[in-house]
Amino acid sequence: MRLTVFLLTAAFVQVYATGRAQHITLTAKDMPLKQVFAEIKAQTGYLLFSNTEFLNKAKKVTVTARNMPLLAFLDIVFKDQPLEYSIQDNTISLSEKASPPKIDPPFERLIILPETFPLVIKVVDSLGKPLPGASISNKTDKVLGLTNAAGSFMHNVSEGDILLISFIGYETRIISVTPAIIKEGALIITLKAASNIMDEVAVVSTGYQNLPRERVTGSFSTIPKQYLDKPAINLASRLIGTMAGLSSTLDADGNPSFEVRGQTSLYANAQPLLVVDGFPVEGGFRNINPNDVESVTVLKDAAAASIWGARAANGVIVVTTKKASAGNSLKIELNSFVKLSPKTDLDYINPLASSAETIDYEKRAFNKWGSIQNNGNLQLDYAKAYSQGLTALNEQFLGHITAQERDNILSALSLNDNRDQIRNQILAAPITQQYNLTISSATARSNNFLSLLFTDNQSRFKETKDKNYMLNYRTSSKVFRFLDFRISGMAQYQEMNNSGLNIGDIKSLSPYDMLLDPNGNYTNVINSYYQPIIDKLVPVYKFPYADWSYNPIVEMNNRNITDKNLNLRLQAGLTAKLLKGLSYDAGFQFEYYNTDSRSHYREGSFYVRNLVNTTSTWN
Structure with a gap:
């Protein structure tokens, strides 16, 4: 169980208008129109949608405004422009001005309606x-x-x-x-959907505030929108390979981890700090609905430490989640995807020599170069497990079998190839299903966003799968003209079944270790003991379990290893405009993480039989 409470309170004076106030303070001389709208968005939150062609033909702007209403400011800006503007909710659109109709001089005073x-x-x-x-x-x-x-x-x-x-x-x-x-x-x-791409004035989120690109200090990168929209089981998968300076590595199960600034010490964690909607979070990418992400910004250098302190030493990944689109009284979206993959390529994840080549190597290495000696002593050597090939070589060396018997065993083993049995009995074809429902609405005074996510994931190993249920709700409200309130919550429940095998289990097998015999019966795979000692010197019939054999398939089918996670996150904040140029912002975050891990082994598993037998005695 992990409990994190984060409280952030800040009061600051701004040179420019704060929050979403519809007033502008700006002094500009020959400023490009696009930069003017960057200031408008930074000060009021209003977005610009326009063709690049319109912005390129616009005249540069010279203006002086102090706490001027937005509409009056726009009238001044567009007074001598070849463009005109219109406002729809929080969006400003541009269009070309129509040429005034020409009137012949003799009739310019005669107007007929x-x-x-x-x-x-x-x-x-x-x-x-x-x-x-x-x-x-x-x-x-x-x-x-x-x-x-x-x-x-x-x-x-x-x-x-x-x-x-x-x-x-x-x-x-x-x-x-x-x-x-x-x-x-x-x-x-x-109306037909526009084929041309509309330009939006770019704004960068540091997790603490939103700024136009030209006002951001330090090194940063923003993930392109098309990468955030691609189907993926989690946000981390969407970020792989999207930008320079964000390196990723995959663990044995294919889960990605990231580095922004590399290692800061030999043993310390190199993971970057993750910030979601202005708060550092502890749960990582698994607690973020990938379909709710509006933007991702990576802060790469020491400038991030001025905002987030020492925790930013490894860089910062800033995630901003979606909000309801302005002007939508009610919007419902349902999207889903299914991902099918072939079974894992064994020759790629576990490249091995053939059985014949492996046996040839074991012959050459036997009793050389400091290899483990097994003299067949019950007290000293019972736990010195050998592969089947080395066991045959050692038994002949000790004089327990003849050279002909040894060669017959090695010849039979050299013909074995267990890859097909591993593919059929251990590996599975990965299948991922994801369904996401979004309900949102926005008015002039409030904004509501609700999302429900369900993910069902079958991994590349049989009996290894997980299900993920996640609910997110975000709302903001303008309580008074000077007071804004916001609150958001996340609830997640995960069920994971890890009863299957893994790559380590596969790599522990020699290429000639068959899982099933020709009749389809489970074989005894060398695991923990030197088998001839068990067969000759241990009266297994006197133990609670005479069958002391190990088989990976039997083990997988006789255990139930589960993890159940309950994760909660609550964020709340308010912004109060106290005086002109002075605002007060307070934020609060509560996180709760609970994991219930259970491992249940049935009587047929080697784990249970070995545990009982090794705690027993015989006369």
Whole structure:
């Protein structure tokens, strides 16, 4: 059981506006528009979505603003720009300004208002689903509106009006109002998903605060989004090979571990510090739902120590989880994947010489180069286990069998090959199934995100598998204009069955050690004792278990080794805007880890029979 309580309280003065306040403080001279929006996001949280082409043609900005409302600030920024902006929830979209209509000088004082007609416009996607919040503008009179929850919007139009219909992530449609459209009185617009990639102003999370890239000190790297979206059983698997400076190694069971700055001592742990939503966590990647991850940033140098102290000596991996998308009253997502893999290649994980080559080596090495001597003494040599080949050589050396008998045994062993039996009896084809359900909603004052994860994993060894159940809930609320409150929780339950064998068990076998005889019966595989001593000098019939044999398959089938983990994590915090430029932020984290490990060996296992026999005596 492990209990960790982490409390972080900080109060600080900021030069810029704090939190999500919709005011801007900025002094800029010839600043690129993209950098201006980086400041906007850092100070207000508003995102920019725009084509790169628009940002490239924008004029540089010179502006001085102190605690200026966002809308007033944007009006100044776009006053002389060839672009215009629109705001949908917390997203700012850009579009080109329409050229003003030319009016002949003799008639510039004569304005004739055209007759207008009501028109109901409904905006849907390619599947016919309504798109709430789609932007509709009329090039003629610049009236701008957003579709409601049903994707509908009503506007008075005239013949010849040009309507622009746009939605983030979709191609903009341009519609000319015709007499037929006016007569119908209703118009359904279908938008196609945009094929071009939209640029978002990049922001880096240090785990303590979010900053534009140009304001971040030290060495850092951000994992590209496409790597975070690939199917994987856990987040660690998604990070392998994604960036320079983040090296990974796999243990015998294929579980990855990472190093960012290498070893800091000979024996100390080299694992980097893991930070989730602003708090260091102890459970590692196994306590993170990989489908909930929004971004991953790796802090590589000593600058991380100024934030996280000595624990950052090995680097820091900062994980930011997803939140509900702005403007979604309710969103439900279900995704799953199934991964099938072939059985492990034995020649790769355990490359061995053939049985004949192994026996030839044992002949050459027998009684040479300091090899263990076994003189057949019950008290001194019973635990000096030999392979079957060395046992035959030693028995002939001691005079217990003839040279012909030895050669017959070695000749028969040289024809054996146990790889097929290992594949069929010990190894399994790995299968991973993962199902993830996400329910989220967001309003102007609150944000809720719930995820449920189930993973069923069959490893590459029979009787070795695990199941993982995880629940995550995150919510944030603007309690008052000056006070924000947030809370999140994680609950995880894991069931692991480790009754199967492992690579070490396979490597302990000689290539001629068969698990089954030609009749399909279990063989006696040399394990702990020198078998001729047991057969000749130990009256096994006087022991509780006369059968003192060992077979890996029998052992696997007669034991039940399980681990059950219950992991909990609770995070809470609040941000209070006390004065202009002064805020108070407090955070709290509670972690609970409990593991219940049980090993149950049945009577048929060698473990039980050997334990009982070795604690018995005979007359």
